[in-house]
Amino acid sequence: xxxxxxxxxxxxxxxxxxxxxxxxxxxxxxxxxxxxxxxxxxxxxxxxxxxxxxxxxxxxxxxxxxxxxxxxxxxxxxxxxxxxxxxxxxxxxxxxxxxxxxxxxxxxxxxxxxxxxxxxxxxxxxxxxxxxxxxxxxxxxxxxxxxxxxxxxxxxxxxxxxxxxxxxxxxxxxxxxxxxxxxxxxxxxxxxxxxxxxxxxxxxxxxxxxxxxxxxxxxxxxxxxxxxxxxxxxxxxxxxxxx
Amino acid sequence: xxxxxxxxxxxxxxxxxxxxxxxxxxxxxxxxxxxxxxxxxxxxxxxxxxxxxxxxxxxxxxxxxxxxxxxx
Numbered sequence: 001x002x003x004x005x006x007x008x009x010x011x012x013x014x015x016x017x018x019x020x021x022x023x024x025x026x027x028x029x030x031x032x033x034x035x036x037x038x039x040x041x042x043x044x045x046x047x048x049x050x051x052x053x054x055x056x057x058x059x060x061x062x063x064x065x066x067x068x069x070x071x072x073x074x075x076x077x078x079x080x081x082x083x084x085x086x087x088x089x090x091x092x093x094x095x096x097x098x099x100x101x102x103x104x105x106x107x108x109x110x111x112x113x114x115x116x117x118x119x120x121x122x123x124x125x126x127x128x129x130x131x132x133x134x135x136x137x138x139x140x141x142x143x144x145x146x147x148x149x150x151x152x153x154x155x156x157x158x159x160x161x162x163x164x165x166x167x168x169x170x171x172x173x174x175x176x177x178x179x180x181x182x183x184x185x186x187x188x189x190x191x192x193x194x195x196x197x198x199x200x201x202x203x204x205x206x207x208x209x210x211x212x213x214x215x216x217x218x219x220x221x222x223x224x225x226x227x228x229x230x231x232x233x234x235x236x237x238x239x240x241x242x243x
Numbered sequence: 244x245x246x247x248x249x250x251x252x253x254x255x256x257x258x259x260x261x262x263x264x265x266x267x268x269x270x271x272x273x274x275x276x277x278x279x280x281x282x283x284x285x286x287x288x289x290x291x292x293x294x295x296x297x298x299x300x301x302x303x304x305x306x307x308x309x310x311x312x313x314x315x
Contacts, residue, residue, distance in 0.1 A: 075280065079273070079276045079280075080262065082272065082276065082301065083262040083263075083269060083272055083273065083276075084261055084262055086268075086272055086301065086304075086305055087261075087262060087263070087264050087268075087269070089305065090264065090265070090268060090305060090308060090309065091264060093305075093309050094309060094312060094313070097309075097313060099309075099312060099313045131250075135250060135253065138254075139253065139254065139257050142254075142257055142258070142261070143261060146261055201301070205294075205297060205298055205301060208276060208279075208280075208297070209293070209294050209297050212279070212280045212283060212284050213283075213284045214283060214284075214293040214294050214297065215291075215293075216291060216294050217291035217294070222291070222294065226298065229298060229302075230298075230302075233302045233305065233306065234305075236306065237305060237306045237309045237310075240306060240309060240310050240313070241309045241310060241312070241313035242313070243313075
């Protein structure tokens with residue numbers, strides 16, 4: 001693979017990995033809370049069913065995108081990716097500057113555990129446990145699906161590295177969850193969100209620009225320049241917000 | 244029937260929430276993209292100026308929104 005291909009291959013895999021890591025750490029917290037109160041079988045089955053739906057979505061949408069004209073895809077997905085990436089970056093900057101609080105996985109675990117205890121006892125099939133873990137895994141996973149599809153839409157060859165990155169993070173989070181049986185409160189979620197926000201904003205800006213006919217200097221290498229530019233901008237924004 | 248409606252509602256909110264936390268910020272970004280999409284292709288700018296203008300607009304919107312929220 002050429003060095004030019006790696007300028008997109010590496011960041012796309014990293015984006016899939018980090019985004020998936022952030023979202024599945026949040027989903028794991030709920031699965032652990034539900035499983036520890038209501039029992040593991042239906043909680044795990046709910047999460048697995050949601051993962052199956054997500055895989056189906058990626059496979060279906062990924063193949064559908066190849067039928068749409070590339071110019072339309074780049075403008076549309078580029079714009080949506082910029083909006084998605086800047087939203088994550090905006091929130092991560094405010095959290096890094098201390099303007100809004102960081103997410104607390106231990107507190108989320110305690111809240112979810114209390115909520116599950118309020119539900120009545122069950123016999124046999126536990127619909128509450130299944131529904132809770134299915135919904136949270138699917139809702140968190142939708143963001144991962146969007147990111148993977150958006151990356152694959154910008155360059156179809158990047159669908160695989162982005163998917164592999166996302167899958168690697170899912171397996172890692174699941175393995176850690178099985179090993180420690182506690183919320184992964186020490187994972188630097190905001191730093192990961194910060195990085196994903198920068199990467200997606202850079203990808204989106206590049207694809208949107210390509211879609212409207214901008215000729216980027218150095219072609220694909222401009223993506224690395226945009227990543228660096230968004231990084232400097234974001235660090236500056238943290239300082240501005242923290243004053 | 245209340246549980247399925249609630250789940251659908253949550254899903255729709257999540258869909259919108261993929262792109263919008265702060266409506267003012269999201270609409271400003273969308274507006275800038277629309278403006279850039281309409282205007283930048285009309286000017287043939289060499290040397291990456293069009294890309295720089297696109298990035299600069301997004302950067303200004305981000306920093307301004309962060310600064311505004313930090314003051315509130």
